Amino acid sequence: MKIICIGRNYAAHAQELKHELPTVPVFFLKPETAILKSNRPFYIPDFTNELHYELELVIKICKVGKYISEKFAHTYWDELALGIDFTARDLQRQQSEKGLPWEIAKAFDNSAPISKFFPKSQMEDLAKISFHLEMNGKTVQTGNSSEMIFSFDQIIAYVSKFFTLKQGDMIFTGTPAGVGPVKIGDMLEAYLGDKKVLWCRIK
DSSP states (O other): OOEEEEESOBHHHHHHTTOOOOSSOEEEEEOGGGEEOTTOOBOOOTTOSOEEEOEEEEEEEOSOBSSOOGGGGGGGEEEEEEEEOOEEHHHHHHHHHTTOOOHHHHSSTTOEEBOOOEEGGGOSOGGGOEEEEEETTEEEEEEEGGGBSSOHHHHHHHHTTTSOBOTTOEEEOOOOSOOEEOOTTOEEEEEETTEEEEEEEBO
């Protein structure tokens, strides 16, 4: 199982980090050890002083595929969740300034808290899925799948050119604007529509 993460998929988020808008999906990987389940607390690692939250819609691949056509991509995923892409922003900045890979800023242990998955058939409109993140009771991020630069199907079609997708693979589909730092004692609560599906205490 692999975790594929799409970057810069919401224009406002790309702009808040002063990044150019991509013309094709930008992606990186997290290992399986990044997953944090069951709403367990997240412990800030000692190698960062600037840890940021990034809430994302996550889709789960349901069958093997390679060079998947966009028109058939919808048949390759069947469940959706919310996940947080924790980012050591200080390390990411340092690595980027040197032109080096920044997996150490994104792919560390427990950097991907994730909710349980829900059948996509439960969603009224896959093109208009709303979600938001609250920190200590205050809304800090609000997103909607309609705001994505690249749709679920476009992401699957593009990524499958490079990697064979397998059943159980997860794709984090990008974060909206509003990312920011967390500190010990903060409480993050993520909502899919109006339903709280993920929460995480920072320790």
